[in-house]
Amino acid sequence: MPMDVSFSFGSFDYFCNSIVIPLCALVGEKVEPKCYARNIDVGGNLLFQPATLAILFVALVMTSIMIYHIKSKYTAVGRKEIVMFFYAYMVIIIFELMLYSGAIPASSPIYSYVVAMYNAMIIASYIILLLNGFVGFQWAEDGTPTSLWIIRGSAIAGFIVTFFISIATFKNFAGFSSESPVLLFLIFYVFCPASLIIYVILQIILVIKTLDDRWPLGDICFGIAFFIIGIIGQYFLSELICNMGDHYLDGLFWGVVFTLLSIMMIYKYWDSITKEDLEFSVGGKTNVWEIKDPMINDEEMMVLAEEHYKLKQQVLGNRDN
Known part of the structure; x- marks a missing residue:
């Protein structure tokens, strides 16, 4: 039976004790969640996290719709830059469908490589969003090869570095250890929040300095609120949600729902500050x-x-x- 684990900087065990995280089977003490959603039998095969998978399919559809509308705003500022973020989010959803469903079990020889790619894709998406925060300031003409390849190059570099660190940590080589995944911890719980904070600050400055309309600030506030609520429910209220939901739901479901809502607010914000010129x-x-x-x-x-x-x-x- 899973036991309570105290928080320790540089260790994922505390978070793994709350919700299912793909890398939990590869690092630290291989801690399992205290409470998690029940599985269902589909054709003789166990399907994990069915409620979460349903939301992920909804997220896939909603992301496709958002991408369609972004690509339809032909003259909008930063159209080509922001759509990269939503493509990255779509790829992350596909990885989550494979990992959360159990389609690729932790015992599979490719599991560690898939998790490493999943980690790398998450970091790439944060880098893309962070650099999109500068697009409105016209540091480079939006839509030009310079603007696009700075973002693409940075995202690719982040992907490669994170993939290497993940694999090196999982496989215990190049000086990395699965027992002490400190660098991965710093990437996920220091770099990612810092990137998000910088993006939000940049957008607040952009709205205040360049726009007469203040309504986009509301989109930013809602996006922040959804993200924070998702994090709190996912990491700190998972056991409560799991017990109240009779093991049909857990914190992972909560986190996926509110992540989708925060992503939708990013789209809503971008849509509100761009105008069609046709x-x-x-x-x-x-x-x-x-x-x-x-x-x-x-x-x-x-x-x-x-x-x-x-x-x-x-x-x-x-x-x-």
């Missing part, structure tokens, strides 16, 4: 240019813009005559 008023009438294909490329977009400009000039010329 609406023009000519001759007192509003012409809304609706492009049917959301996957249109930049070259085609330039052709459409030039055609519209020529048409607008013709209309203005006729009015002058």
Whole structure:
């Protein structure tokens, strides 16, 4: 029976004692949660965390919808940069579906490599979000190769470094030890929160300094609130949720739900501070240019813009005559 574990800096055991974390089977004392959601039998196979898996499928659908709407805002600032974050989140969801369901058991020889990739993808997503925080300040022209490859390169570098540290820790080589995963602890519980705090501060400054509308601050506040509520429920109230939910739910379910809500608020915030520039008023009438294909490329977009400009000039010329 799992026993209470006290908090120790550099150790995941305290958190592993609360909820299911994929790396818990690979580091420290291999601690199990005190209470976790019951499993169900599907065709003779055990399916773990069924309620959490259902929310992950919902998250997959919602993320796809958000990506579609982001890609539809052709002229919005930072469109190409922010969509990378949502793609990264989608990949994380896919990893969680594999790991939480038990599709890849901890006894599998590839389990440690999958967990290492999962860890690396989480860090890459934080890096992408952090760098997106600077896009609104025009440190580089958004949508340009410079802007995109700074983010991509940083995310790839973060992925590679985290993957190596994870594997080295799990396999006990290059001076790393699974008994003392301090560096992984620092990455997850120091770097990630710090990145999030910096992103939030940057967005508050951006809204106050550059926008007349203060409503986006509400989106930021809701996003922060959802994230904090998720963390509290996930790590500190998991046993209570598990017992009250009759073992159908646990803190992991709570965390996934509120993580999705906080991700949705990031989208809502970005959507609220960006405007579509494809609406023009000519001759007192509003012409809304609706492009049917959301996957249109930049070259085609330039052709459409030039055609519209020529048409607008013709209309203005006729009015002058």
